[in-house]
Amino acid sequence: MNDFMIDIPTRVLFGKGSIAHLDWALRQFGMNVLFVYGGGSIKRTGLYDEVMGILNEGGFIVTELSGVEPNPRIGTVKRGVELCKEHDIQVVLAVGGGSTIDCAKAVCSGFYYEGDDLWDMVKNVKGPKKSLPLVDILTISATGSDFDGGGVISNPDTKEKLGNKYTYPSVSILDPTYTYTVSKYQTAAGSADIMSHIMEGYFNKVADSELSDAIAEGVLKSVIHNLPIALEEPDNYSARANLMRAESIACSGIPEFGKDYTGWPCHVMEHELSAYYDITHGVGLAILTPRWMRFILSKDPSCVWRFVWFAKRVWGLEGEDDMELALKGVDALEEFFRSSGIPMSFREVGIGEEHFEDMAAHAESLGRLGLGFVPLTKDDVIEIFKDCL
Amino acid sequence: MNDFMIDIPTRVLFGKGSIAHLDWALRQFGMNVLFVYGGGSIKRTGLYDEVMGILNEGGFIVTELSGVEPNPRIGTVKRGVELCKEHDIQVVLAVGGGSTIDCAKAVCSGFYYEGDDLWDMVKNVKGPKKSLPLVDILTISATGSDFDGGGVISNPDTKEKLGNKYTYPSVSILDPTYTYTVSKYQTAAGSADIMSHIMEGYFNKVADSELSDAIAEGVLKSVIHNLPIALEEPDNYSARANLMRAESIACSGIPEFGKDYTGWPCHVMEHELSAYYDITHGVGLAILTPRWMRFILSKDPSCVWRFVWFAKRVWGLEGEDDMELALKGVDALEEFFRSSGIPMSFREVGIGEEHFEDMAAHAESLGRLGLGFVPLTKDDVIEIFKDCL
Numbered sequence: 001m002n003d004f005m006i007d008i009p010t011r012v013l014f015g016k017g018s019i020a021h022l023d024w025a026l027r028q029f030g031m032n033v034l035f036v037y038g039g040g041s042i043k044r045t046g047l048y049d050e051v052m053g054i055l056n057e058g059g060f061i062v063t064e065l066s067g068v069e070p071n072p073r074i075g076t077v078k079r080g081v082e083l084c085k086e087h088d089i090q091v092v093l094a095v096g097g098g099s100t101i102d103c104a105k106a107v108c109s110g111f112y113y114e115g116d117d118l119w120d121m122v123k124n125v126k127g128p129k130k131s132l133p134l135v136d137i138l139t140i141s142a143t144g145s146d147f148d149g150g151g152v153i154s155n156p157d158t159k160e161k162l163g164n165k166y167t168y169p170s171v172s173i174l175d176p177t178y179t180y181t182v183s184k185y186q187t188a189a190g191s192a193d194i195m196s197h198i199m200e201g202y203f204n205k206v207a208d209s210e211l212s213d214a215i216a217e218g219v220l221k222s223v224i225h226n227l228p229i230a231l232e233e234p235d236n237y238s239a240r241a242n243l244m245r246a247e248s249i250a251c252s253g254i255p256e257f258g259k260d261y262t263g264w265p266c267h268v269m270e271h272e273l274s275a276y277y278d279i280t281h282g283v284g285l286a287i288l289t290p291r292w293m294r295f296i297l298s299k300d301p302s303c304v305w306r307f308v309w310f311a312k313r314v315w316g317l318e319g320e321d322d323m324e325l326a327l328k329g330v331d332a333l334e335e336f337f338r339s340s341g342i343p344m345s346f347r348e349v350g351i352g353e354e355h356f357e358d359m360a361a362h363a364e365s366l367g368r369l370g371l372g373f374v375p376l377t378k379d380d381v382i383e384i385f386k387d388c389l
Numbered sequence: 390m391n392d393f394m395i396d397i398p399t400r401v402l403f404g405k406g407s408i409a410h411l412d413w414a415l416r417q418f419g420m421n422v423l424f425v426y427g428g429g430s431i432k433r434t435g436l437y438d439e440v441m442g443i444l445n446e447g448g449f450i451v452t453e454l455s456g457v458e459p460n461p462r463i464g465t466v467k468r469g470v471e472l473c474k475e476h477d478i479q480v481v482l483a484v485g486g487g488s489t490i491d492c493a494k495a496v497c498s499g500f501y502y503e504g505d506d507l508w509d510m511v512k513n514v515k516g517p518k519k520s521l522p523l524v525d526i527l528t529i530s531a532t533g534s535d536f537d538g539g540g541v542i543s544n545p546d547t548k549e550k551l552g553n554k555y556t557y558p559s560v561s562i563l564d565p566t567y568t569y570t571v572s573k574y575q576t577a578a579g580s581a582d583i584m585s586h587i588m589e590g591y592f593n594k595v596a597d598s599e600l601s602d603a604i605a606e607g608v609l610k611s612v613i614h615n616l617p618i619a620l621e622e623p624d625n626y627s628a629r630a631n632l633m634r635a636e637s638i639a640c641s642g643i644p645e646f647g648k649d650y651t652g653w654p655c656h657v658m659e660h661e662l663s664a665y666y667d668i669t670h671g672v673g674l675a676i677l678t679p680r681w682m683r684f685i686l687s688k689d690p691s692c693v694w695r696f697v698w699f700a701k702r703v704w705g706l707e708g709e710d711d712m713e714l715a716l717k718g719v720d721a722l723e724e725f726f727r728s729s730g731i732p733m734s735f736r737e738v739g740i741g742e743e744h745f746e747d748m749a750a751h752a753e754s755l756g757r758l759g760l761g762f763v764p765l766t767k768d769d770v771i772e773i774f775k776d777c778l
Contacts, residue, residue, distance in 0.1 A: 001404075001626075001627060001630040001631065001634070002404070003403060003404025003405070003406075003407065004403050004404065005400065005401065005402055005403065006399070006400065006401035006403070006536075007400045007401075008397070009398060010395070011394065011395065011396045012394065012395035012396070013394055014392060014393050014394065014395070014646070014647075015390075015391070015392025015393065016392070017392075018392065147395075208627045208630075208631065209631075209634075210607065210610070210611040210614065210615075210631050210634075211604070211607050211608060211611055211631070211634050211635060211638065213607075214603060214604065214606065214607020214608075214610065214611070215600070215603065215604055215607060217603065217607075218599065218600050218602075218603020218604060218606075218607065219600060219603075221599070221603065222599040222600055222603070225599065226599075237390075238390060238597045241390040241597075241647070242390065242597065242598075242599050242600070245390070245598075245599075245600050245646075245647065246600060249600065257403070257634075258403075258630070258634065
C-alpha cells in the first residue's frame with residue numbers, strides 16, 4: 001500500500017430537503033452571494049425560485065452569474081471574477097452539475113489570482129489555491145465536483161480543456177430528488193462519468209490497497225444496479241440516492257488511497273474530444289473506455305490479473321481462461337453503456353479522424369499518459385481513437 | 390437510504406515515516422504541548438524517544454501525562470485537564486492506542502468545561518464540545534479513535550464506562566510500522582474491535598445504502614484476510630497497513646451513512662463487562678458478538694436476510710436454507726476469532742454470573758438497546774451473557 005493523505009474539508013448534507021440548511025451554509029461566510037448556474041434548467045424545475053426564495057427571505061444580497069456552459073469556458077470564469085470584485089462577494093453559491101460547480105471553483109480562486117490572465121492560472125498555477133468559500137447544490141449525479149477540489153475549464157480559442165485544483169466546497173447540499181428531472185441521456189452519461197472516475201484508478205498496479213478496491217467495486221456495482229432503475233423510474237428515490245452517493249465518492253480520491261496515481265488516461269483522451277467537439281463528457285468517456293481497455297490488454301497482457309478482478313468482482317463473471325474472462329468483462333461494460341442509451345462510437349457523436357493527430361499530440365504533451373497502469377504513447381492514442389470510430 | 394451528514398475534519402497522514410509531519414502538525418496550534426501516553430510501551434519501542442527528539446528539536450515546551458489506563462479513567466482525565474490549565478497548554482499530542490486518544494479527547498474538552506465535576510461532562514453533556522486541538526500518533530489498530538470524534542471514559546467508583554462525543558483529532562499520524570510490536574493477543578483483540586465497529590452497523594434494517602454496505606463488507610474481508618498474516622508475520626507492512634486502514638474507517642460513521650443508528654448493542658453490553666472486570670474491550674466484543682447474533686436470529690428470524698448477506702458476501706459461503714446459511718456465517722466468525730487466539734468464553738477471562746443482573750439493568754438503562762436491528766431487553770441481555778459463559 002502506498003502512502004496517502006486524507007484531507008476532505010467538505011461538509012456534505014445528504015438527503016431530501018437538505019436545502020433547509022442553505023441559509024446557514026451561506027450566512028457563516030457573509031451576506032453577499034454570487035449565485036452561479038447554467039442554462040436555465042433550474043428555472044424550469046423550480047429550483048431557481050426555491051433558492052431565490054431562501055436567499056431573499058434571509059436578506060442575502062444576490063448577484064447572478066448564469067449561462068455556465070456544459071464545458072465551462074474561461075470567459076465565463078472571467079465574468080464571474082469581475083462580478084465578485086464589483087459586488088464585494090463573500091461566498092459563491094453554485095447550483096447545478098459538475099460544470100457549474102467547476103466554473104464556480106475557478107471563480108472562487110480567480111478572485112484572489114494576481115496575474116493578468118486567468119487562463120494562465122488554469123494552465124500554469126498548480127495545486128489548491130486561496131479561494132472564496134463555495135457552497136453548492138448538486139442537480140445531476142456525474143462529476144463528483146461537490147466532494148473534490150478540482151475543476152475543468154475550457155478555452156475555445158486554444159482548443160484546450162484543462163483540469164486543475166482550486167478549492168473544496170465548504171458545504172455540498174445533495175438532494176437526490178433534484179436529479180428526478182435529469183433526462184435519460186444525461187443520467188446515463190453521468191453514470192458513465194461516475195464509473196470512469198472509478199475505473200481510471202481501479203486499473204492499477206498496486207494490488208494490496210484492499211479497502212480502496214472494495215470501495216471502487218462497490219461504487220461500480222451500485223451504479224450498475226441503480227442506473228437501469230433510474231432510467232426506468234426517474235423518480236425512484238433509492239436509485240437516485242445511490243447514484244448520488246456513488247458520484248460523490250467516485251472523484252474524491254478515496255477509492256484510490258494507497259494506490260498509484262495513474263494519470264487518468266481516459267480523461268486525458270476525452271478532454272481532447274470535448275475540447276474539439278464539445279461533446280458530453282460522460283459520453284466521450286463511455287466510448288473510449290472499453291477501447292482503451294482492449295488496447296492495454298493487447299499491449300501488455302501481463303495486466304490481465306486486474307481485468308480478471310474486474311470481470312469477477314464487478315460483473316460476477318466466471319471463466320477458466322484469464323484473457324477470455326478479462327475481455328468478457330470489457331464486453332459487459334460496453335454492453336452496459338450501450339443498453340443505457342449511450343451512443344458508443346465517434347461517428348454517432350459527429351467525431352471524425354480529422355483531428356486525431358493534433359488531439360493525440362496534445363494529450364501526450366500533458367505528460368500524464370506515461371503514468372498509467374499501462375503507459376500510452378501518442379501513437380497508442382491514435383490507435384484507440386481509431387477503434388472508437 | 391436515510392439522510393446523513395459527512396463532516397470529518399481530521400487530516401490523516403498515512404504511511405511509514407509520516408511522523409516527519411509532527412512538527413508542522415503541532416506548531417500550527419502553538420508551542421505548549423501536553424504529551425499523553427499510556428503504560429510505557431512507547432518507551433520500550435523507542436517511539437517515546439523519537440517523539441521527544443522531534444519536540445525538543447522543534448523547541449516545544451512539553452508537559453507529560455503518562456499512565457493512561459487501557460480503559461481510561463476519569464481521574465486521569467482530571468489530571469490532564471489540571472496540567473493543561475497549569476501549563477497553558479495549546480495543543481494535546483496523544484501517542485498510543487484508542488484508550489490514550491480517548492483520554493486525550495476528554496482532556497481537550499475538559500479544558501473548556503465549566504462545571505464542577507468532569508464526570509458530569511462525560512455522563513450528561515451530549516454531543517461534540519469546544520476543545521483544545523488534538524494531534525495523535527496511533528500505535529495499535531483497533532478503536533478508530535484517530536478518525537472519529539468520540540471517546541469512552543470509565544469511572545471505577547460508579548462502575549460505569551460511557552461513550553460521548555468530544556472532538557475529532559486535527560491531525561492523525563498513521564504509520565503501520567508502529568504496530569509491528571503489538572502482541573498477537575492485542576493484534577487479534579484490536580481486529581475484533583474493528584470488526585465489531587462494522588458489524589454493529591452492518592446488521593441494519595436499511596437495505597439500500599449500497600455503498601455503505603460495500604465499505605462495511607470490504608473492511609471485514611480485509612481484516613479476515615490480513616489478521617492471520619499479521620499474526621504470522623508481525624512486521625508484514627501490507628498486512629499491518631490494511632489493518633490500520635480498516636480500523637481508521639470502521640468507527641468513522643462512513644460504513645453507516647444512510648442506515649439506521651442501531652445503538653451498537655454489543656458495545657453497550659461490552660462496556661458493562663469492562664466496567665466491572667476491566668477486560669480487553671476487543672476480547673469482550675469477540676465473545677459477545679456471535680452469541681448476540683444467534684440470539685437475535687432466534688428472537689426474530691425475519692432478520693435472517695441480513696445474515697445471509699453476511700455469510701455470502703463476507704465469508705463466501707453458499708447454501709440453500711437461509712437460516713442454516715446464516716448460522717454458518719456466525720460460526721465462521723466465532724471460529725475466526727478463536728483461531729486468532731482470542732479466549733471465547735467469559736470463564737476464560739474471569740467473568741462469572743455474579744453481576745449479570747446489575748450489568749444488564751445498567752445496559753438497559755442507557756436506552757440504546759431498544760434501537761437495534763432486533764431490539765433487546767434486559768432479560769435478553771442476561772440470556773446473551775449466559776450463552777457467553
